[in-house]
Amino acid sequence: MRRLMVVLLASLALTGLAGGALVALNLRGEEPVAMPAVAFEATPAQVERGRYLALAGNCAGCHTQRGGAPYAGGPGIETPFGTVHASNLTPDTRHGIGDWSAGHFWRAMHHGRSKDGRLLYPAFPYPSFTRVTREDSDALYAYLRSVPPAAVPNAPHRLRFPYDTQLALAVWRALSFEPASFVADPARTAEWNRGAYLVDGLGHCIACHGTRNSLGATETSRGLAGGLIPGENWYAPSLASTREAGVADWELRDIVQLLGSGTSPRGSVMGPMADVVHGSTQHLGTADLTAMATYLRELPAAAAVEVAAAPATPRAAPERRDAGTMERGARIYDQRCAYCHGDAGQGAPGAYPPLAGNRAVLMTTPVNLIQIVRQGGFLPATAGNPRPYGMPPFGQVLDDGDIAAVLTYVRGAWGNDAPAVSLQATMRR
């Protein structure tokens, strides 16, 4: 009996300690939000600065519905744990953040906690936004106070148990999140530091270009080494590997042009990155784009995550491909693709990208190619590329087998030597 009491007391104490640690870890670094709120008088310059920063962070990309009221909340973000809805950020007091103080807003950005103290889901990329300065957070707050209030109710998240509980989120945060501040590297130029602040902070590039662990947390230590975007079946290529989307060997001006216009002599953006250029980077000033380009160009080289396991030395023998598939692929290529991309995959730079030797074609994972063939698309219309050329969506006329065959051919013709594309890969939606 006494033994049982000891065990019970001990486990109670342990639970208490774990709970205390959980709370402490979730609140670390937090200062209480001043109540009543400190009076906040936004200057016009601050509002304008906030408007610009909201573009740099592409807030509208998640917080605005297609054609909906600006910042009134967005469509669901698919995650492996369920769907998370971006909330209403307009100054509506009932549904938006009308009754938030600048201190509440800062706590959300820096600590990932809502006004009512709820822990926020990291689909809101506060693991990146935690590096945003208080000054910039206040400017964003000032701007969001200035947009028209919209009485649009927030859609409830749809998450599976146990991910729908605050306890799960508390455990996740204890393991995966710590508030941080941007610390400039004195050994680097001011430009590089500005780029680092934008890329790793508001830009939250790692949300797509980083890998995530089994808990869905971005793995900062692995950097921008590429990752499959949850729920979208697009692969955000590594920015640290020149075999993928790394820009270490690019001219600075080409990187700036890519981010500013969506296209450059070295490559163009499609898929989710076209969303980013359209909603964010095309609106940024040349100085900030140059800063981002400087930082991205000097990212430490790292093997892309997806190829890290592959042998570093070139294969002795070329990839083996099924002759029948290659023949079928060649026939489809001649019918559908050759007119624009050329008989030898040479493309027409500026209008239609080359496919021979194109690293986007040769990346190990073919998911982006499958999406592009199926959906086609136009590059984003930007000031630097206002009338882009387009590609038809071939999903209506090519079945999964056709797409596997034509991509196997494209990845194996004209000196290209990337793995064949399987039917299983094209059947995955």
Add this chain to the structure above:
Amino acid sequence: MGGRRRHLVAGVLGCLLATAGPAPAAPVAAPATIPATSHGVPDTIGQRVAACIACHGREGAIGNGAFYPRLAGKPAGYLYNQLASFRDGRRFNSDMTHLVRHLSDDYLREIAAYFAGLDLPYPDTPSTSDATPATLARGRELALEGDATRGVPACVQCHGAALTGVQPGIPALVGLPRLYLSSQLGAWLTDSRHALPPDCMREVGRRLTTADINAVASWLAIQPVPATAKAVAALPRPLPLPCGSMPRAADARTP
């Protein structure tokens, strides 16, 4: 399917080759050249939007298995409104939304004007239908007279006496595939297609039944297209419903 694919391929290649070829001889001495970019691809709007032809064809697809609507010669205002609606979430088609999601108003206007300006012959419409004579008669009645008891205006009241559309915002209803017509009318009925407010077709669509839709789509799809299948400049009478896709002057005009 194989036949349709060949047709699509022929359409795409036909258009691409046509736009890539030399421009028609100009009456002046200056050589008529299509401005080409450094890569040799014509710097024309036709070349830039050649992607559209893959599904829509140059003249539009006609036939019982066809779906994609004709673009050539439709009023520019109508085409622009549809492109913007796909972009801004008023119409839903995943391919169309994906294609136009990042395009600007200016570019969408240019694309709309390009297709509106194409003056191409219509392919022959099918002359037979598997719809019953009674269904076709009902379709004809709805198109030409409407159904006053349910407040359904006749198609001709807004789409023109010859159903060839009205400038700048009302499309032709002839020369379209039955499948497309019925799916669009069905989308109005189920509130999954929208237009700029006031959304007149939403009002009409919600008053229709599925039987009405089948009847009117079946009848419209087999109407021969008049030789001058141009959208008319104006309607003889005001629109029966206020319509956001038409300038206000149009619905205020008196007979």
